[in-house]
Amino acid sequence: MVTIHDVAARAGVSSATVSRFLRGQRVRSYEAIQAAIDELGYWPSAAAQSLKSGRTNTIGVVVPDITNPYFAAVVKGMESVTRTEPYRILLANSDESSEQEDDVLADLVRRVDGIILAPATEQDETPLHVRDADVPLVFVDRDLAGGERFDAVLVDNDGGGRQAAEHLLSLGHTRVAAISGNLDTTPGRLRREGFVGTLAKAGVEVPPEYDLVGDFKEHSGYQLTLSLLSLPEPPTAVFAANNLMTLGALKALHDMRIDIPGQISLIGFDDLDTGPLLRPPLTVVDRPMFEQGVLAMRLLLRRLDPGDGGGLASRVVLDTKLIERASTAPPGGHPSPARTRKTRSR
Amino acid sequence: MVTIHDVAARAGVSSATVSRFLRGQRVRSYEAIQAAIDELGYWPSAAAQSLKSGRTNTIGVVVPDITNPYFAAVVKGMESVTRTEPYRILLANSDESSEQEDDVLADLVRRVDGIILAPATEQDETPLHVRDADVPLVFVDRDLAGGERFDAVLVDNDGGGRQAAEHLLSLGHTRVAAISGNLDTTPGRLRREGFVGTLAKAGVEVPPEYDLVGDFKEHSGYQLTLSLLSLPEPPTAVFAANNLMTLGALKALHDMRIDIPGQISLIGFDDLDTGPLLRPPLTVVDRPMFEQGVLAMRLLLRRLDPGDGGGLASRVVLDTKLIERASTAPPGGHPSPARTRKTRSR
DNA sequence: AGCGTTACTGACAACGGTTTCAGTTAGCCG
DNA sequence: CGGCTAACTGAAACCGTTGTCAGTAACGCT
Structure with missing residues (x-):
């Protein structure tokens, strides 16, 4: 490794002078120093600078x-x-x-x-x-x-959860599930509270079997969506609390051949680059x-x-900002006979 | 900042001994040293260690x-x-x-x-x-x-380009466009060569107006796809040389209401997490x-x-590995009258 | 010429660790 | 108890850079 002393020796000055030159101070022999630096390929050591500074x-x-x-x-x-x-x-x-x-x-x-x-x-x-x-x-x-x-x-996050809830309420959903992220994280907790709280205020309760907690990873969105689908009475709308779990939910719905938003509406948190290109284009709560x-x-x-x-x-x-696309619609938009009957009989 | 000397002083030993303790050597007064470290909250300086080592x-x-x-x-x-x-x-x-x-x-x-x-x-x-x-x-x-x-x-990359070309050839495409990445990058150059070369060997020439070069960013995929669509005779299949340009191409085709793969087949390079969920699910050349x-x-x-x-x-x-999904099909799969006539008249 | 000022310079001491070297102490044996 | 070895220890040098301090040279002025 070539040091500032090597440069100094070659330029015929002291290392202090080289250091001064490097820091932009005026120096008599700057040509010789610059030449020495170029010829030797000198770069100051970051470690030494850190130690000093x-x-x-x-x-x-x-x-x-x-x-x-x-x-x-x-x-x-x-x-x-x-x-x-x-x-x-x-x-x-x-x-x-x-x-x-x-x-x-x-x-x-x-x-x-x-x-x-x-x-x-x-x-x-x-x-x-x-x-x-x-x-x-x-x-x-x-x-x-x-x-x-x-x-x-x-x-x-609370406001974002609220926006999602209000959107589903405005569409007329009453059987609404939430797939939250880890509740010991700020976004996990607050998105759920904003969402569930807003629904509650409007008289829509989220029963325990609809109130699920994942881990912000795609797999948990997939699994929890499957568990929702296996319920005797699945929800008509699902809120997934981040982008990856939304993707997991979407995959599960596809795999189970569920029509979105006909049978189930899906709303996510965080937009994706591919959001508008998905089947169907995703409605999401977006943020910078x-x-x-x-x-x-x-x-x-x-x-x-x-x-x-x-x-x-x-x-x-x-x-946050709601971006309405095509993955949400009023419940029973494309009724699948068996299910819609149940919905209406409620 | 608390240094190794502070620890040494408090433990009543020299800094050399503390250093030895830290590096796992046997030391007489290890309890006192450990205590001093804990009480002072000492962490060794990474800069000093780097300088020395x-x-x-x-x-x-x-x-x-x-x-x-x-x-x-x-x-x-x-x-x-x-x-x-x-x-x-x-x-x-x-x-x-x-x-x-x-x-x-x-x-x-x-x-x-x-x-x-x-x-x-x-x-x-x-x-x-x-x-x-x-x-x-x-x-x-x-x-x-x-x-x-x-x-x-x-x-x-060359093989990947070849796989894409062979797939389109096997479907019967003859009017095929390529949206390459910067040709002064390895993947940009080789994917194009593998793709265009394989087509040429099969007797399918890619004319200059189909042989486009982008910059691996989404926007260029979008723009170049629009330029393909504005040609008097657009291609029946498009190869986009990376994930982002494929997305850009997909957006352009959606915006222009082109049926995929009915009017135009699209094949990309690099799979996306959302690949199977897109409209339509993308056929791509994948790699680890x-x-x-x-x-x-x-x-x-x-x-x-x-x-x-x-x-x-x-x-x-x-x-690389070809993943066949639904964005590619034989030319004219869902014929749009005007265009398919041209295709057939060739 | 003598003086004061300005502009630059090099020796040297840090910065916080690690390693070498030359001890010193403790432990063991006869 | 003396001698020998093994185990541990501290002083000091060093890593590469920067900043201080005490100079020295050059210059302008009277």
């Missing part, structure tokens, strides 16, 4: 699953901000597991200047210890119990994804700015 | 677009390998631009022990300079002209994604293993 110019990002298009878009938003900055992103998957999350955080605090985290559960308080290491922490998508003093970029990443990274970089470090926690909450 | 335990990964489900899956595969290792992933997007790629590589070589790269073009030789910095380099998905001496995990990431990371880690560093470049080429 105490900064790594690295941001740790921990998400549950990078193959979830939502998180991929969020990360891309973050990346678009760091592009013009000297920062890079250290990426880790927690796989929706707080053990893995804890492991990874313990490692990250030693390596990064700040962390953006979508916590696997609301309950695990370990991430708060990150603060002990004086590493600024920003939450994205999900919050933590007791995390109010941290910056966060969230969406109005790329933008959430951008905002979270901006918040974190502001914390890292020595001029502007302190200050109260900024908690940004973005709005 | 010359290793960062970080792998740089550069992909054109993390929101492309293919690359997201590849990165997840890589991550699954590093999970059980002390390594972390530094992620960067090149956005299909070799300038951004060069910038990012110049920064990465200073920070990482090795790099996995899906180069933006075959022609830019800058990545080869990475070797100057003694940073092992593994190519994934795409290759580089003159990169034969580097490890690489690729797929048989997660596995490609796993293999690339394993190759790189083997290079980094001091016991097993040298050795010839390993070049892994995986096979």
Whole structure:
């Protein structure tokens, strides 16, 4: 490895002078130094710079699953901000597991200047210890119990659940099922509460056998939908609390040859790139994804700015938006005889 | 920040002893040291360790677009390998631009022990300079002209193009269009060559107005499909050379109310999670994604293993597989009168 | 010429670990 | 109890860079 001393020796100056040249200060022998750098192919060691400065110019990002298009878009938003900055992103998957999350955080605090985290559960308080290491922490998508003093970029999950419920109510559905995500995550809990609560206020109860809890992964959406279909009286509408579970639900409905929205209406949370191209085009509650990443990274970089470090926690909450497509319709839109009779007899 | 010296002072030993304890050596006063570490909340500084050891335990990964489900899956595969290792992933997007790629590589070589790269073009030789910095380099998905001496995990793009062509030929198509990706990338060039070459051998020429070149992004698939539709004699089948352009093509065909596969058959490259759920379910040339990431990371880690560093470049080429679904059919399957007449009159 | 100012320079001490080297202590044996 | 070995220890050097400090040279001015 070629060091600053090698460059200094070749240019006939001291390493201090080379260092000054590198940092843009005026230096007498800049031609010789530049020549030496080029000839030797010198690059300053990031490790040595970090040790000296105490900064790594690295941001740790921990998400549950990078193959979830939502998180991929969020990360891309973050990346678009760091592009013009000297920062890079250290990426880790927690796989929706707080053990893995804890492991990874313990490692990250030693390596990064700040962390953006979508916590696997609301309950695990370990991430708060990150603060002990004086590493600024920003939450994205999900919050933590007791995390109010941290910056966060969230969406109005409760409102999103409400929008989904209101949409189904307006279509006249009364037998409505919910496939929620882990209830110990912010979005899992709040989307369900917004959805079920809104229905309840309108006099529509969601019985236990319709009130299912998955894990935000496609497989659970598939399985839980199958279990709904096996009920003596299946629902006429299903709300799936994220993109992957919606996909799972859609697959199950296809596999069981259920007509959507004729027999069952399906509404999801989070739009997909392929949303309009699906059979049928999906009705979803949408929210800004790329933008959430951008905002979270901006918040974190502001914390890292020595001029502007302190200050109260900024908690940004973005709005959701209903996108009506063709996967929802009034109950019994394309009646399948047996089932519709039951519906009407209620 | 609490250092090893603080721990040493509190435990009443020297920092050398603490260091030995941390590295698992036997030490007389281990209780006192462990206690001091716990009470002070000590974590070793990664920067100092890197400076001393010359290793960062970080792998740089550069992909054109993390929101492309293919690359997201590849990165997840890589991550699954590093999970059980002390390594972390530094992620960067090149956005299909070799300038951004060069910038990012110049920064990465200073920070990482090795790099996995899906180069933006075959022609830019800058990545080869990475070797100057003694940073092992593994190519994934795409290759580089003159990169034969580097490890690489690729797929048989030529064979994939051939499979697509043979499928369309077997259905009887003779007016066939190709929407290729950047021809200065390995997959862009080879998929087109495999596709067009196979057709030519069967006596089916692809005229210039059917032989289009996009940039692997959705928008180009959309635009180029529109341009095909505006021809006096549109093709009866279209091959789109990656997942995003296929989606763009599908959107364009929907927007123009073209019946698939009745009026036009569509075949893509790379399967999508939503592939079977689309209107219509897409016929695609598929390939292992997660596995490609796993293999690339394993190759790189083997290079980094001091016991097993040298050795010839390993070049892994995986096979593609045709998945027949409903977006392809014989020409004129659902004849639209005007067009089919032309087809037949040929 | 003598003085003060400005512009630049190199030696050196950090930053926080790890490793070597030269002890020192404890333990064992005769 | 003396001698020998094995087990552990601390001082110090080092990794590559940056910042401080004390100079030195060049220049302009009286």
